[in-house]
Each structure stands twice: as C-alpha cells, then as structure tokens.
Amino acid sequence: MPAEDANPLAPERVARAVEEACQAFADARTAAELKEARIAHTGDRSPLALANRAIGTLPGPERKDAGQRIGRARAQVAQALSAREQEVVAAELEARLVAETVDVTVPVASAPVGAVHPITALMDQMCDVFVGMGWEVAEGPELEAEWLNFDALNLGPDHPARSTADTLFVDPVDHQTVMRTHTSPVQARTLLTRRPPVYVVCPGKVYRADEFDPTHLPVFHQIEGLVVDKGITMAHLRGVLDHFARAMFGDIRTRMRPNYFPFTEPSAEVDLECFVCHGESVGNPDRPCRTCSSEGWIEWGGCGVVNPRVLVACGVDPEVYSGFAFGMGIDRTLMSRNNAADLRDMVEGDVRFSRSLVGMAR
Incomplete structure (x- = not known):
C-alpha cells in the first residue's frame, strides 16, 4: 500500500472517506440502517475521526491546512447525513400512514351501548x-x-x-x-x-x-x-x-x-x-x-x-x-x-x- 494511502490525512483518502460516507447514507432505506451508516462514518473509529486526531501529530505550518481540509470534509458528511435523515423520516412516516389508513366508509357492526336506568x-x-x-x-x-x-x-x-x-x-x-x-x-x-x-x-x-x-x-x-x-x-x-x-x-x-x-x-x-x-x-x-x-x-x-x-x-x-x-x-x-x-x-x-x-x- 502506498505510504500516501496509509496516511489518514492524505487528500485522496479524505476525499474517498467523504464519498463512501455519502454513498452509505444514500443507500440507507430505514432509520436503523442510517444509524449504522452514521456510526461507521462519523463515529469515533471512522476514517474522518482518525484523520482529525492525526492533525495533532503534524508540524505547525502543516497543521492549519490539514485542519481546514478535515473540517470541510466533516461538514460535508454532516450535511449529507442531515439531508438523508429528513428523507428517511419522511418516507417512514408516509409508509406508516399508508399502512394505518382506515376506510371510514366501510360498514362496521356496532355493539349496542347501555345507559344508566x-x-x-x-x-x-x-x-x-x-x-x-x-x-x-x-x-x-x-x-x-x-x-x-x-x-x-x-x-x-x-x-x-x-x-x-x-x-x-x-x-x-x-x-x-x-x-x-x-x-x-x-x-x-x-x-x-x-x-x-x-x-x-x-x-x-x-x-x-x-x-x-x-x-x-x-x-x-x-x-x-x-x-x-x-x-x-x-x-x-x-x-x-x-x-x-x-x-x-x-x-x-x-x-x-x-x-x-x-x-x-x-x-x-x-x-x-x-x-x-x-x-x-x-x-x-x-x-x-x-x-x-x-x-x-x-x-x-x-x-x-x-x-x-x-x-x-x-x-x-x-x-x-x-x-x-x-x-x-x-x-x-x-x-x-x-x-x-x-x-x-x-x-x-x-x-x-x-x-x-x-x-x-x-
């Protein structure tokens, strides 16, 4: 593996992490699947989290540039996650409303109601x-x-x-x-x-x-x-x-x-x-x-x-x-x-x- 690929701060690796995160969010169809994708791509062991922790190992002049690059990447992932959450919630609500729809025109058998004498x-x-x-x-x-x-x-x-x-x-x-x-x-x-x-x-x-x-x-x-x-x-x-x-x-x-x-x-x-x-x-x-x-x-x-x-x-x-x-x-x-x-x-x-x-x- 090239040394550049092993470096979590490498621009290509950061870009790939963002692309994979956005794709995982887009593939999620339910809230449970989206939660798994969120943990994998924004959690403590995600590529971007590891890259963020690696910023501290860089010398001073390089640290600023790397910090800005990682910050933009994480913001892009967070924006994609938020947009997909709204879509999934709306889709699940629509599906639940369809499943729970009651046809009020269907005749029902009503039990006779009593009364106080x-x-x-x-x-x-x-x-x-x-x-x-x-x-x-x-x-x-x-x-x-x-x-x-x-x-x-x-x-x-x-x-x-x-x-x-x-x-x-x-x-x-x-x-x-x-x-x-x-x-x-x-x-x-x-x-x-x-x-x-x-x-x-x-x-x-x-x-x-x-x-x-x-x-x-x-x-x-x-x-x-x-x-x-x-x-x-x-x-x-x-x-x-x-x-x-x-x-x-x-x-x-x-x-x-x-x-x-x-x-x-x-x-x-x-x-x-x-x-x-x-x-x-x-x-x-x-x-x-x-x-x-x-x-x-x-x-x-x-x-x-x-x-x-x-x-x-x-x-x-x-x-x-x-x-x-x-x-x-x-x-x-x-x-x-x-x-x-x-x-x-x-x-x-x-x-x-x-x-x-x-x-x-x-």
Whole structure:
C-alpha cells in the first residue's frame, strides 16, 4: 500500500472517506440502517475521526491546512447525513400512514351501548337537591323488621296496611320480617341511632302486594325526607317541598290538601299544578286534559308534621323537638316528568327505554 494511502490525512483518502460516507447514507432505506451508516462514518473509529486526531501529530505550518481540509470534509458528511435523515423520516412516516389508513366508509357492526336506568338517574338527581341544602342521604335494608316498618311509625296491629293483601311477609311469619313497604323505616333507624338535629333524605326500593299493570308495580321506588330539630313547623315543610318541586318540574305551583297518615299529624297530600294544561281544563269541556283528568292538579305525595308518638317510639323528646316528613314515588315522578305512559316499561329491561329517558331524567 502506498505510504500516501496509509496516511489518514492524505487528500485522496479524505476525499474517498467523504464519498463512501455519502454513498452509505444514500443507500440507507430505514432509520436503523442510517444509524449504522452514521456510526461507521462519523463515529469515533471512522476514517474522518482518525484523520482529525492525526492533525495533532503534524508540524505547525502543516497543521492549519490539514485542519481546514478535515473540517470541510466533516461538514460535508454532516450535511449529507442531515439531508438523508429528513428523507428517511419522511418516507417512514408516509409508509406508516399508508399502512394505518382506515376506510371510514366501510360498514362496521356496532355493539349496542347501555345507559344508566332513568330511575337511578332521577334518584341521584333528587338526592343532589337535598345534599345541596346540607342534608344527608340515609339508606337501610329492604328486608325489614315488622316493628320498624309499622309499630315505630304508629301503624297499630289492626292497621289494614299490615295485612297480607298489602304487605309481603317473609317466611317464617313468626320471625316478623317483611319486605319494607316504604322507606320510612330508614327514618326510624336514623332517629334510633343518632340524636337530633336530623336532616336526611331516604331513597330506595320498596315492595307492596300490588298488581302488575300500567299504573302499579309490586316493586317500585320511593324517596322520603325527615327533619327533626327544634322549632320545626309546617311552614318549613312547605318551603322544602316548593323548592323540591321546582327542582324537579321547573316553575310550578304546589298545594296541600288535608289528609291522614298515622306517622304525621297534621298530615297533607301534596299536589302539583298540572304541567300540561296549567289548570285551564278545569270546567272547560272544550279543552279536556288526560294528564290531570281536567282537575288542574296532579297528586304527588304525602307529608306532615312528625307524630309525637313516632318521636317517643324512637327515643326523641317531643317537648323539645319537632319535625316533618314527606314521601314521593320516584317512578311516578319520572312518569310525570317524561310523559311515560306505562310503569311496566321501567322494569322490563328494554335498553331503548333507558336511552330515551335517561337524558331527560338528569
């Protein structure tokens, strides 16, 4: 081999190193191949790197010329590498885009999407109204002691609600357990386990020996509220129910009609102004209203001041504390809000029913 070729600083050798580097970069088709070429031609053991280190062995007058020549060569190689990197990256991106292209016009089989049941959604919304007022949500078992379901609430042994025609007793009957007929036992449990003041709302599932028809279900849902504190009156109850009604139905009027419930005294039924005819169908045969039967009002639930006997049964002094309670059917509220015609639709499991009403129930 000629001595000139063995010299890493020889102009011919430097030019050949540049040519080989540029050719290796041009031949690289992938980022991995380009990386190998970069290491081979710009790494620490590459010809140009060895030539750069050899500059220090030259005498002073020759060192400057050699340094400029090697510097130009390395700059040329770096420029070729940078240009090829851009080309390889662009080519790989183009290939990936082609490989991952999705034809959005191709029909696809979509799996049916479920939905939160409208009853659950409305129950959550109702609870949010009371939580926003600082109340608590209380829950209890659906299999309940007969004493808590009836006796603690002033429903005596001879009350018709305690018959098997209305209540589902659990075998053996002498164990005195029932499927709760209302969520009022949760109120009694609350008073038995904590001292006033009490502000709770009790949502849940209840059971009755009712028919399965468009307006009745043997299993349905209620929400009840209980307040026990000092100085509580019927006026506080009216304010809470007006606020609750507006949260559920918008700007709507309410009224109270005297009624009787064993666990409240005085007691009342709460009616809502008909949200279809707004009372205009009353006495007007030309504009009948099926929603309210042309009465102008729709029954919503029961309420009243807590009977002192209930407070005594739960260990609360009625001379110090008073309270109010109310209860509404969640299923019927959903029917009123969304014009659902048949209660059975709510339990038959058709997801189309849930999807159609859940947005309106929220």
